[in-house]
Amino acid sequence: MYKWTSALLALSFALTLALAACGNNNNNGDGQAASGDASPSAASPSASQADGSPSAAAQGGELTYALATSPDTLDPQRSGLAVAVRVIRTIYDNLVVKLPDNTIKPWLATEWTESEDGLSYTFKLRQDVKFQDGTPFNAEAVKYNYDRILDPATKAANASALLKPYKSAEVIDEYTVKLNLETPSRAFLGNLSQALLGIVSPTAAKKYGDQFGKNPVGTGPFKFVKWEENAEITVERNPDYAWAPEIVDNKGAPYLDRVTFKIAPEEATRIGSVQSGQVLAAETVPPQNIVSLKSNPDFQVLQANTIGLPYTLFINQEHAPWGETKARQALQYGIDNGAIVKTLYLGTYEQAWSALTPGVLGYDASLENAVQPDVDKANALLDEIGWKKGADGIREKDGKKLTLRYVDGSPNREKRNDIAAIIQQQLKKIGIDTEVVITKDILTEVYTNSNYDLYGNSQVNGDPNALSAFYHTAPKGALGNLSKVSDPEIDQWLEQGAVEKDDAKRAELYKKVQQRIKDEAIILPIYVFPYTVAASKSVQGLKFDLLGYPLFNDVSLAK
Amino acid sequence: MFKAVTGRILSSLLVIVGSSALVFVIMYLLPGDPVASMIDVSSASPETIANLRHQLGIDRPFLLQLADYFGKLLRGDFGQSVLNSEPVLPKIAKHFPATLALAACSAAVSVIVGVLLGVLSAIHRNKPIDLIARIVGLLGISMPAFWTGILLLLIFSVRLGWFPAMGSHGWRTLVLPALTLGLIGAGFIVRMVRNSMLEVIGDAFVVTLRAKGLSERAVMYRHALRNALIPAVTMIGVLAGEMLAGTVVIETVFSRQGIGRIIADAIMAKDLPVVQGVILFSSLVYVVVNLLVDLSYAVIDPRVRRSA
Numbered sequence A: 001m002y003k004w005t006s007a008l009l010a011l012s013f014a015l016t017l018a019l020a021a022c023g024n025n026n027n028n029g030d031g032q033a034a035s036g037d038a039s040p041s042a043a044s045p046s047a048s049q050a051d052g053s054p055s056a057a058a059q060g061g062e063l064t065y066a067l068a069t070s071p072d073t074l075d076p077q078r079s080g081l082a083v084a085v086r087v088i089r090t091i092y093d094n095l096v097v098k099l100p101d102n103t104i105k106p107w108l109a110t111e112w113t114e115s116e117d118g119l120s121y122t123f124k125l126r127q128d129v130k131f132q133d134g135t136p137f138n139a140e141a142v143k144y145n146y147d148r149i150l151d152p153a154t155k156a157a158n159a160s161a162l163l164k165p166y167k168s169a170e171v172i173d174e175y176t177v178k179l180n181l182e183t184p185s186r187a188f189l190g191n192l193s194q195a196l197l198g199i200v201s202p203t204a205a206k207k208y209g210d211q212f213g214k215n216p217v218g219t220g221p222f223k224f225v226k227w228e229e230n231a232e233i234t235v236e237r238n239p240d241y242a243w244a245p246e247i248v249d250n251k252g253a254p255y256l257d258r259v260t261f262k263i264a265p266e267e268a269t270r271i272g273s274v275q276s277g278q279v280l281a282a283e284t285v286p287p288q289n290i291v292s293l294k295s296n297p298d299f300q301v302l303q304a305n306t307i308g309l310p311y312t313l314f315i316n317q318e319h320a321p322w323g324e325t326k327a328r329q330a331l332q333y334g335i336d337n338g339a340i341v342k343t344l345y346l347g348t349y350e351q352a353w354s355a356l357t358p359g360v361l362g363y364d365a366s367l368e369n370a371v372q373p374d375v376d377k378a379n380a381l382l383d384e385i386g387w388k389k390g391a392d393g394i395r396e397k398d399g400k401k402l403t404l405r406y407v408d409g410s411p412n413r414e415k416r417n418d419i420a421a422i423i424q425q426q427l428k429k430i431g432i433d434t435e436v437v438i439t440k441d442i443l444t445e446v447y448t449n450s451n452y453d454l455y456g457n458s459q460v461n462g463d464p465n466a467l468s469a470f471y472h473t474a475p476k477g478a479l480g481n482l483s484k485v486s487d488p489e490i491d492q493w494l495e496q497g498a499v500e501k502d503d504a505k506r507a508e509l510y511k512k513v514q515q516r517i518k519d520e521a522i523i524l525p526i527y528v529f530p531y532t533v534a535a536s537k538s539v540q541g542l543k544f545d546l547l548g549y550p551l552f553n554d555v556s557l558a559k
Numbered sequence B: 001m002f003k004a005v006t007g008r009i010l011s012s013l014l015v016i017v018g019s020s021a022l023v024f025v026i027m028y029l030l031p032g033d034p035v036a037s038m039i040d041v042s043s044a045s046p047e048t049i050a051n052l053r054h055q056l057g058i059d060r061p062f063l064l065q066l067a068d069y070f071g072k073l074l075r076g077d078f079g080q081s082v083l084n085s086e087p088v089l090p091k092i093a094k095h096f097p098a099t100l101a102l103a104a105c106s107a108a109v110s111v112i113v114g115v116l117l118g119v120l121s122a123i124h125r126n127k128p129i130d131l132i133a134r135i136v137g138l139l140g141i142s143m144p145a146f147w148t149g150i151l152l153l154l155i156f157s158v159r160l161g162w163f164p165a166m167g168s169h170g171w172r173t174l175v176l177p178a179l180t181l182g183l184i185g186a187g188f189i190v191r192m193v194r195n196s197m198l199e200v201i202g203d204a205f206v207v208t209l210r211a212k213g214l215s216e217r218a219v220m221y222r223h224a225l226r227n228a229l230i231p232a233v234t235m236i237g238v239l240a241g242e243m244l245a246g247t248v249v250i251e252t253v254f255s256r257q258g259i260g261r262i263i264a265d266a267i268m269a270k271d272l273p274v275v276q277g278v279i280l281f282s283s284l285v286y287v288v289v290n291l292l293v294d295l296s297y298a299v300i301d302p303r304v305r306r307s308a
Helices: A001-032 A040-052 A084-090 A139-150 A159-165 A187-189 A202-214 A268-274 A287-294 A323-334 A337-345 A375-384 A413-428 A443-449 A465-471 A487-501 A503-519 B002-029 B046-056 B063-074 B089-121 B128-142 B145-159 B170-203 B204-211 B216-228 B232-253 B259-267 B272-300 B302-307
Strands: A062-067 A097-098 A105-106 A107-116 A120-125 A164-173 A176-181 A222-228 A232-237 A258-263 A280-284 A300-307 A306-313 A395-397 A403-409 A433-439 A455-460 A522-527 A529-534
Touching: A040 A522, A062 A084, A062 A268, A084 A222, A097 A187, A097 B046, A105 A107, A105 B302, A120 A139, A139 A159, A139 A164, A139 A176, A139 A413, A159 A280, A187 A287, A187 A403, A187 B302, A202 A455, A222 A258, A258 B302, A268 A280, A268 A287, A268 A529, A268 B145, A287 A300, A323 A375, A323 A413, A337 A413, A337 A522, A375 B002, A395 B002, A403 A413, A403 A443, A413 A433, A465 A503, A487 A503, B002 B063, B002 B272, B063 B272, B089 B128, B089 B170, B089 B216, B089 B232, B089 B259, B089 B272, B128 B170, B145 B170, B145 B232, B170 B232, B204 B216, B216 B232, B232 B272, B259 B272
Parallel strands: A062 A258, A062 A280, A403 A433, A403 A455
Antiparallel strands: A097 A105, A107 A120, A120 A176, A164 A176, A222 A232, A232 A258, A280 A529, A300 A529, A306 A455, A306 A522
C-alpha cells in the first residue's frame, strides 16, 4: 500500500512542478496583458485612438510589423542584413536621399558642390538637427561617422565597401564639411543615401562602443526603445523630427506613436498573424498568399521591386565548355526562364532580362523579350561545337559527357533551389546532364574553390556601378566576378561609367555593357525580387525607398 | 547507495563533456563559414575575409580551437557569440525561462492527456474511447511537430482567433505551442500506459482482488493503475529530452523566445560558441532530469531500493 502511495506522490510532485511552471507563467501573462504590451490586443489601442479622430492621417497608434528574420545589429555601419535595414531606416538619416528617378536630393545636407577634378565634395549641413540623445548634428559628427567606418576596429565591412573611395573629411566650419576621395566616383554621392551609411550619434557610439548596435541613437523619425532578442524591437516617435527627405510627404514627426517589429521566421505564422489581427503588417509574403490576400477586402498587399542586380545565374567561363560563347548561348536558349518564374512565383515576381533591374540608371529596356527560349536552336548550337547526343540522350565530345555543376545555397531562399530543379529538367532536353549541389558553404565551394559551372546571386544597389564588381576583369583574385569574364571593352565601359559626369552618357555606357553581356550570354538573368508586405486595410501611407525598404514617416492607422 | 549515486553523477559528467566535444567536432566538419553570414562576400576582398576569419579565431588549427574551448570552459567562460560579441552564458540565462515554461507545460499536457487516455483505453478496450486513444497515440508520434503546429495555428489563431500566433508573453501564447509539443509526448505515453495497464489487468493479483470482492473501480484505479504508472516515471526522463529537442522547431514556428530558437539561428550562422553553449546547457538539464528520475526509483519502487 505504502509503496504505491509514494509512487503516486512522486508523480504528483512532478506534475505539480510542471503545473507550477505554467502557473507562474500565467501570472506573468496577466500582468503583460494588463499593460497592453505584447498580447493580440496590441492592435486595439491604436484602433480605438483612431476612432477619436476619424480623419485621414490619424495621429497616434502603434504599428506592429512582422519581420522574417532577426536583425544582426542596429548599428548601420556594422550591419550586413537587409532585414536590419528595415529597422535602421527608422532610427537614422543620411546626408542625401536618392529618389526613384535617380536624382539625388538634400536630407541632412542642404546643398553640396563637387570639385572640378571630382576628388572632393563640400556639403552644407542643416543647422536645426539634433541626435535623439541631444548631441548636436554638425560637421564634426559627419567626419566622425565616415572615419568610424574606415576604422578597422568598427568591423564595418559592408559600409566601408559602400563608402569607397572615401579618403578623409575636413571640417570647414560648424556646418560645412568637405569629403575627399581617393579617385573620382560617380557612385559615391548616391551611396551616401544608403541606410548602411546612416549617421550615428558620436556621443552614443563612443559611449557604447561594441554594444552600440544594441543601443542605437540617430537623428531619424523614430527613437529606439527596446530590443527583446528573437521577439521584438520597438521604436517610438521622435517628436523633434522636422527634416524628412523629399521621398516622404510628412516632413515632421511621424503620425504613429510607435512601431513594433515582431520577429517571425515561419512564414505561415507571420502571414497568419496578419490574418488573425495579431499584427497589422508582415513582410515577405509567399506567392501563394499574395494571390489569396489580394482577393480579401480586409487586407492589402504592398509590393516594391528591389533594384540593383536581379537574381542572376553566372556561367563560369573557366570551366570547359562554358568558355565558348555558343555553349553559353545554348544555355540561354535552352532554359525557359519565363516558365520558371511563372510556375514558382505565380505571377508575383517579374522576370529579369538584363544584368541590371529596371529602375537603375542606364537599365536597357530594349533587352526585354530579346531572347526567347528555343530548344532547337540550343540543340543546333551544341551540335555545331561538336557535342553530339549519345545513346542516353546526354551529349558527348571526345569521350566526355556534357555535364553542368549547378551550385546553390541553403536554405531555399526565394525558391532558388526549385529553380535549380526545373533547370535540371529543362537542360536534359538539350542533352546536358546537370548536377545540382545544394550547400551551406558557398564561401568555400564558390568563392574559394570555384567549383561550379552555374551559380546564382543578386545585389541590392542603387547605382549601375554595381556591375563593376561582377563584370570587370577581376583585380588579383577579387571574389565578385562569378562568370570569370574578362572583356577589355566591358572593362573600359565600366571604368568610364564610374567617372562620367553626364548621366545620359553614363547611361549609354552601361547600356553597352548590358548589351554585350546578353550577346555573349555571360549570364542568365532570372527574376527581380519584390519586397512584399501584407497589411490590414487600416494601415495607410506605407512607402518604400528606391531600394525597396519601407518608410514609416507617412504611415497612419485609419478606422 | 551512496556509491551508486556518485557513480551516476560521474558518468553524467562524462556524458556532458563527451556530447560537448562531439558537437564541437560536428560543427567543425559541417560546411559553412560564419563570415558568409556577416558580410556580402561578393563585394568583399579576400583580405577582408581573411582578416575577419583571423579576428574570429577560426583560422587556427582544429585542436587548438578545441583545447582553447575546453580551457575556457573549465574557467567558467562559455565564450561569446562570433556574430555580435554577446557573452553566451547570460544569453542562455535570459532565454531559458521561456523554454522551461514551454517544456514544463508540454510535459504536463503529455502526462495528463497520455495517462488519462491510456488508462481509459485499457479499461474500455475495443470501445470507441480506445479507438480515439489509439489514434491520438499514433498521430502524436507520427505527425511532425512543425506540421501540427502550423495546423493548430491555422485553426485556432487564423480561423477562430482564440490564441495568438506568435509571441512569448502571457499564458495565451503558451497554449498552442504546449499543445503541439505535448501531443508528441502524449502519443508516447498513451501507448505505453495502455500496454502496461493491459498487462497489469491480466496479472494474477487483479483476479485475487476481484475475488476478494473489491469493486471494479477500486481494482482499476487503486491497484492496477499504480502498478502501471511506474514506467510513466521513466518516461518523464525521456520526455525531458524530447521536449528540449522539440523546442527548436516549436519556438521557431510560434516565434517564441527561448534557447531552441537561439541554437537554430546559431547553427544557421555557424556561430560555434553559441551552439556549444546551448548544447552544453541542454545536456546538463537532460542529465540532471534523468539523474533525478533514476534516483526517484529508489524512493518509488521498493525492489530497486532493496537491490541497491
